[in-house]
Amino acid sequence: MAIGDKIRKIRTKRGITQKELGLSIGFSERTADVRIAQYESGKKIKFHLIGLDHLLEEWYEKKKALESGKISQEEYYEWKMNWPKNMDNH
Template sequence: MTIGKKIKFVRKLRKMTQQELGVAVGLEEKGAANRIAQYECDYRVPQKDMLIEMAKAMDINPLNFVSEVPGSAEDIMLTFFWLDEDNRGAINLFSLISSNKKEKATTKAVAQYDDNDDYWPDEPPVGMWFNYGLVDEFMREWMFRKQDLKNKEITENEYLEWKLNWPDTCDDCGKFNVNFNKNTNKGDSQC
């Protein structure tokens, strides 16, 4: 997802107009909506300080827009989160169970699945395991959040808020209290 699409996605979630977001980040009222529209359409790319101000104005973690350390555990997770928003069914998480075998593993690594699931492709997908402790911990918590969503223990909005404010919402699998913005959405320019 491009930076412009991310800005538009979060702005609409926050029910802010382009004008409101522009003014909130310090743009002159006269051209605020136009400038935000240019960002959202990827006609212009905001500078790092502007992206940070937008994140603050929309009450999300700035890491959603600006990666401080490319390839870090946080960068990896936020990339996955945005892929998940682009296509909610594309990433499926599951726990692996140790076989407790003492001999070397074979090259035929497999994971079993329940074929009663809603979707399973013709060719089995490839699984991925991280030998990166912090990412593995983050992925485990994400798996629990996705299960909470599927089981209707949290709402779509709570799930999305958890991702947008992560890692501040990372709490060793406890619940996060959501703070929703109550603005209205009107008068946007179109891309």
């Protein structure tokens, strides 16, 4: 699965728009949705989005913690329900 597909999959599972995701990683109000659309479509493949990279890494780490028993299903669910709002803590 290409990175753009992964971005779209996570974003749609969370029920957030391209603009909301773009804003959460620091893009301007004016370009947030366009920039995310470019990454999802593969038109922009240079992966210099430190903020987005961090978001994807956080999902991976939480899933790993759940699978290893470091966090409970309830803790994982609570985290998912508050993401990306809980990104303000980083």
